[in-house]
Amino acid sequence: MELIKIKDLNFSYDESNKKSLDNINLNIKEGEFVLLIGESGCGKSTLLKQLKNELAPFGEFSGEILYDGIPLKSLDQRKSASEIGFVMQNPDYQIVTDKVWHELAFGLESLGLDSETIRRRVSEMASFFGIQTWFRKDVSELSGGQKQLLNLAAIMAMQPRLLILDEPTSQLDPIAAAEFLETIYKINRELGITVVLTEHRIEDVFSAADKVVLMEEGKIVGVESPRKIGKIISDKENKHPMFYSLPTPTRIFEECDGSGSAPITIKEGREWARENFQALSDVLKEVSLDKSKEAKSYTKEDTVIELKDIWFRYDRNAPDILKGVDLKVYKNELLCILGGNGTGKSTTLGVIAGNNKAYRGEVYINNKKVSKYKLKELFNKNLGVLPQDPQSLFVKSTLLEDLKEVFDGMDVKKEERENKIKEVSKTLKIEELLNSHPYDLSGGEQQKAALAKVLLLDPKIIILDEPTKGIDGSFKRELGKIFEELKKSGVTILMVTHDIEFAAENADRCAMFFDGGITSKGTPREFFCGNSFYTTAANKMTRGILNNILKVEDVVKLWKKEKNHLK
Incomplete structure (x- = not known):
């Protein structure tokens, strides 16, 4: 019926x-x-x-x-x-x-x-x-x-x-x-x-x-x-x-030119991987590490954001949310903070942005205490923040007016403003949304629009709270490229996310929050490959069959190696 x-x-x-x-x-x-x-x-x-x-x-x-x-x-x-x-x-x-x-x-x-x-x-x-x-x-x-x-x-x-x-x-x-x-x-x-x-x-x-x-x-x-x-x-x-939003086993199967019925679950994907990779030599089973994401050495001068022994609670009589957080974020890197709901991730971003005042510990931006800055000056010159709720950034009746509002009080000529808006709108694929009311946009469109407002500030440090929620897999790939270009231009990005796949693909380092503190840090491969549950679908699909797998492209790379080896 x-x-x-x-x-x-x-x-x-x-x-x-x-x-x-x-x-x-x-x-x-x-x-x-x-x-x-x-x-x-x-x-x-x-x-x-x-x-x-x-x-x-x-x-x-x-x-x-x-x-x-x-x-x-x-x-x-x-x-x-x-x-x-x-x-x-x-x-x-x-x-x-x-x-x-x-x-x-x-x-x-x-x-x-x-x-x-x-x-x-x-x-x-x-x-x-x-x-x-x-x-x-x-x-x-x-x-x-x-x-x-x-x-x-x-x-x-x-x-x-x-x-x-x-x-x-x-x-x-x-x-x-x-x-x-x-x-x-x-x-x-x-x-x-x-x-x-x-x-x-x-x-x-x-x-x-x-x-x-x-x-x-x-x-x-x-x-x-x-x-x-x-x-x-x-x-x-x-x-x-939407291919890039499909389940990982399906994407791997199709990228490897699989024949027959595509797997759509991890269980089916593991069966396919056993059939196709079980006979591989140990040499082929070990994926060459992505050199661009190996741990790098940094000096004190490279430190852009530093938290030292941060303690925070929302009320004098409430339990501590942050318990001695120590964190360094380095120049030109994308650091992804992951962890369960309620562990202190967004609260930490609030401390960095000056919205939450730690009762113990210090925050440094470019090796200077934040307390020595005038926060307004800091935000105008250095820091752009995309909050968890993008709607909080919208104050006008059309998206175009909202983007224009970014330049209020700034010495930027009209032609330059228009060019910047046109450029960021094209980059984030929101040109057709400019005359819409921001609240009429979908969740993903609101994320893009809010990010546009942040990027118009030309910040050297960008703090993002769940920027990929509501965004399809295809645009996530575009967003990764945007972040890569920003890093090349001297921008440092600190991002809280639940999106394991995005972090695995794009982060330089990942940090795990648990019970108000950071329990582990490392490159994406170091961070995810040793986990059983908190890891990528590609890793779950191939664990025990292939070694050190993190991403779809790792499996596809091995598939191509196998084909060449058999030739």
Whole structure:
């Protein structure tokens, strides 16, 4: 039975001459698990919001959406609230109460259910999601992963038939993201709830989908099973940009000119690797290290940022968030800070940027104490910061006006301003978004737009908090190239990220945060290859079969060596 039927849907945002959704036709059966994929800005989030009346954006709409045979726009508000659940990218935008238990009960109270029913459902959800131990905590005490799980539990307490999720793991560390997605699978499998999900990190979700919907410039260009859509995207004659977002086993298989059915899971990828590499000589099994990412020697003069014994807490009586953090960031390097939610990564960036005042320890920029700087002067001349929430940088009604705002108070001629805006817009591929309201942009587009504002400052130090969230694999490759060019021009980049694959591909060094401190540092290969869980998909796929594998290109390199060896 069809739960959702979309017929000839077209949509344009207010004052936009471009269709965000173009003649969309899609049927979703009850109980299906549907994954939407496509490049940033292709219309995925806009389409999802059209399935929830309360979130549907303002603009020009035509066509029809039927929910269980009823026009969605005429659906009773109570029925819409209880039967259609929506999980946003950022749980902070959705959580409305101060206590965990109250958040679980809030939606049920809004529906006017009796106290006994509310208690029963709340206790059931708390048990199902395993949140009994923090049931009475303040929401403010929760990590990002816990908040997103609470958000999902509160929605599930209302017993929805349709669960819509828009990039729900974008702010979660890899382990928390995998656990969250496993909960979604469980809800779909055990409760039969229809799931419609969009994700850019599709490594852990691709194989679970009943069907995958591929979108491109507001249109649906393919609706197939995961394997079939993977084959379409991997077409050697016309490789789709989403190829770089496909699961690592599929990408390796296709890059190695594999024949037959492509693996889409780590388990299948390991079977393929055993069959194709088990007979390799020990010489071929050992990948030559990437010399550009080997540990380098630095002097004190190379130190751009230094933290010495930093201790920080948000309140005098609260526990310490940072516990004696020592860190050095060197000139012209990209240092990626990784670790679980709530370990102190973003707090550390706040200390460097001057937003958080450490009660012990010192911060040095270019070997000078930050306290000796006027912060405003420091930011104008040296430092650019992209916060975790890009929306906090937008203050104007169009993106173009927001970019122009960067130059307020600066002695930059009009022609130079226009040229800089034109150049950065082209580099970040946001030219067509300049007349849009920043809040109408997708999550990935907002990331690009916020980064554009930072780059317009021409900073020598760039601090980034989760800059790749919501961005597709193809543009991540472009972003890596942008960072490389910035480093060549003398820019130092410090980046907090949950994106293991991006860090492995682009970082000069990685640092692991745990329990308020740094527990390990090293080059990407040193940092990831010894781990079991906190490592790249290529490493998981080949561990015990090949040695020292970090990236897709490592496996492809060995494949080519093998072919040449056999010749």
